[in-house]
Amino acid sequence: MVTSDQRRRQLAREKFERQQKRREEAQRKAKRRTRIIVAAVAVALVAGAGAYTNFRTESANAKEPIEFPSSSPGAQSPEPKADEPKMAVDTKATYTMALTTNRGAVSITMDAAKTPRTVNSFKHLADKKYFDGTKCHRLTTQGIFVLQCGDPKGDGTGGPGYTIPDENLASLGKPGADGAVTYKAGTVAMANTGQPGTGGSQFFLVHKDTKLPPQYTPFGTMDAAALKVVQEVARGGVTGGAQDGAPKKAVTIEKATVDKA
Numbered sequence: 001m002v003t004s005d006q007r008r009r010q011l012a013r014e015k016f017e018r019q020q021k022r023r024e025e026a027q028r029k030a031k032r033r034t035r036i037i038v039a040a041v042a043v044a045l046v047a048g049a050g051a052y053t054n055f056r057t058e059s060a061n062a063k064e065p066i067e068f069p070s071s072s073p074g075a076q077s078p079e080p081k082a083d084e085p086k087m088a089v090d091t092k093a094t095y096t097m098a099l100t101t102n103r104g105a106v107s108i109t110m111d112a113a114k115t116p117r118t119v120n121s122f123k124h125l126a127d128k129k130y131f132d133g134t135k136c137h138r139l140t141t142q143g144i145f146v147l148q149c150g151d152p153k154g155d156g157t158g159g160p161g162y163t164i165p166d167e168n169l170a171s172l173g174k175p176g177a178d179g180a181v182t183y184k185a186g187t188v189a190m191a192n193t194g195q196p197g198t199g200g201s202q203f204f205l206v207h208k209d210t211k212l213p214p215q216y217t218p219f220g221t222m223d224a225a226a227l228k229v230v231q232e233v234a235r236g237g238v239t240g241g242a243q244d245g246a247p248k249k250a251v252t253i254e255k256a257t258v259d260k261a
Helices: 002-052 114-127 225-238
Strands: 094-101 102-112 138-140 147-151 181-183 187-190 201-208 209-211 218-224 252-260
Touching: 094 114, 102 114, 102 225, 114 218, 114 252, 147 225, 218 225
Parallel strands: none
Antiparallel strands: 094 102, 094 252, 102 218, 138 147, 147 201, 181 209, 187 201, 187 218
């Protein structure tokens, strides 16, 4: 037979156990909320970073941005820490940038009369073997159609430590009602941070006509063979089946040279 004292102790124990369960459940819920909040913050930060690196280099991209399709060519150049190289090219001449890649040769014709400071920068960097051994870190296959290269870090955030001004933008023509112009297949242009005069070392190769705001310096043109190489990489798609990211067919610039044509 249970005494009244035993019954009181049993009821007190059951009450304590119920309270303990409620506290544990409250703690579990609080932890879940914390995890959800942390995850949401992480997603917001990643999304913000992604937006900033849209074809603004990357973008290398890179990483540099654009408020167009969420995958615009962007790249983020670091704060300038070095001086732009002194002019050392013939500003009346044509130059050829030859990229030896693991996917084939990519030859780019550059007119120093139209983009003297851009050509001069590429000549300076190529002579220092800056691009040798670097990866083309970004491929886009929807909305915009580019392969982005020129980042020594390979993640869209790298740059040479200096910036160069925009050039030759007028050649792109007048923007349409949507604020965009067409960068034709075969065009090679600078990525940037989305702000004027923020080009660094990242550039993009257009593998299919692409509409973008006229804010990316068009400084070169690929020959037919080079365009074919880039289009073959584009046909391979993006890693993981996405539309913007590292190309499945990884591209490494084994060697880059810039010489007077």
